Amino acid sequence: MALPARPSGRSSATPAAPTDPATPAADAAAVPTVSFRWRREDTVRTAGLLAVILALHVVAFGVLFLLVVPEHYEVGSKAFGIGLGITAYTLGMRHAFDADHIAAIDNTTRKLMADGKRPVSVGFWFALGHSGVVVAMAALVAGGAALAGTLLDDGSRTHQVLGVVGTTVSGGFLYLIAALNLVALLGILRVFRAMRAGTYDEEALEAHLDSRGFMNRILGRLTRSISRPGQMFPLGFLFGLGFDTATEVTLMVMAGSGAAAGLPWYAILCLPLLFAAGMSLFDTLDGTFMNFAYQWAFSNPVRKVFYNLTITGLSIAVAFVIGTIELVGVLHEKLDLTDSVTGWIAGLDLDNVGYVIAGLFVVVWALAIGYWRLARVEQRWGRPRAADGG
Secondary structure, three states, X not given: OOOOXXXXXXXXXXXXXXXXXXXXXHHHHOOOXXXXXXOHHHHHHHHHHHHHHHHHHHHXXXXXXXXXXXXOOEEOOEEOOHHHHHHHHHHHHXXXXXXXXXXXXXXXXXXXXXXXXXXXXXHHHHHHHHHHHHHHHHHHHHOOOHHHHHHHOOOOHHHHHHHHHHHHHHHHHHHHHHHHHHHHHHHHHHHHHHHHHOEEEHHHHHHHHOOOOHHHHHOHHHHOOOOOHHHHHHHHHXXXXXXXXXXXXXXXXXXXXXXXXXXXXXXXXXXXXXXXXXXHHHHHHHHHHHHHHHHHHOOOHHHHHHHHHHHHHHHHHHHHHHHHHHHHHHHHXXXXXXXXXXXXXXXXXXXXXXXXXXXXXXXXXXXHXXXXXXXXXXXXXXXXXXXXXX
């Protein structure tokens, strides 16, 4: 889907609408637009994603209830039953609220929407890539590979290297998108100030939403690396290499005694599939919610400006904070830092931070909607749009 058409052969700066809500319809025609409303293609695409997630649930829970539970397997002194499967599923649900998931999905959705895409599957692909690490590890365990024991050993060199690489990639990516969004935010703020002064420059707004500023010219190849939702799969996989995901799954705890217990391969793979089902469901819902939000915002200039000021500012804060926690944690550990500041930052629990961020998004949305209605932002500075011609 292309962004709203830009005027050609003349400046795109146009007078802002008067404060009188009854702005003539003729003014509306001066600002052409393309509707970003939810369409049938989005419904079909989302239904396809949910069908895949449903199939994953059916397979995972089917294996658990039909093949694993009736056999009364044991791992050490613990029974491999429904409780263990539900635990893996809820761990996946919880991990979907991790701060790195929220920041990566929401910021990437903002970028792709600004590029004119309809990225309803960003969260889905990110979750598949992230959970792919867990499934791959479980497959190694099920096959009895010696490498699996090395990776699962917290003190092993391989585990430590992959942990540093995964966390550094995650934190570095969050810093990158925070910097790019900061450039866009400053530009949007200038457009908003001009709008309040009586002039609205749509071309300038679109340029800032496309993030075509100084940082993009320097890091153009990196910023263009995510150009479609499917590319979130390898990024999610890289995020998962930190092994924060893998070590949370109870399956990995039993890996050391898996061979002695004689568990069949399908029993071992059942838990990461349950984990992936829970995480994929809620990451997909997060990405779909962000699409609804952006489609509402992109149908009107003042909505677009107001929404992006709100959500881009919040996204910058989230990405910067989480990127700092991850990178400081790596530096604190590898450089053996002993100061209280880096020690406190490195000790923060990202699981709890993720829940706070999820709640913060809800609160910010509620406050923004309340201000939008009470301050009558659209009536004061908005311009009615012409009816969508198709």
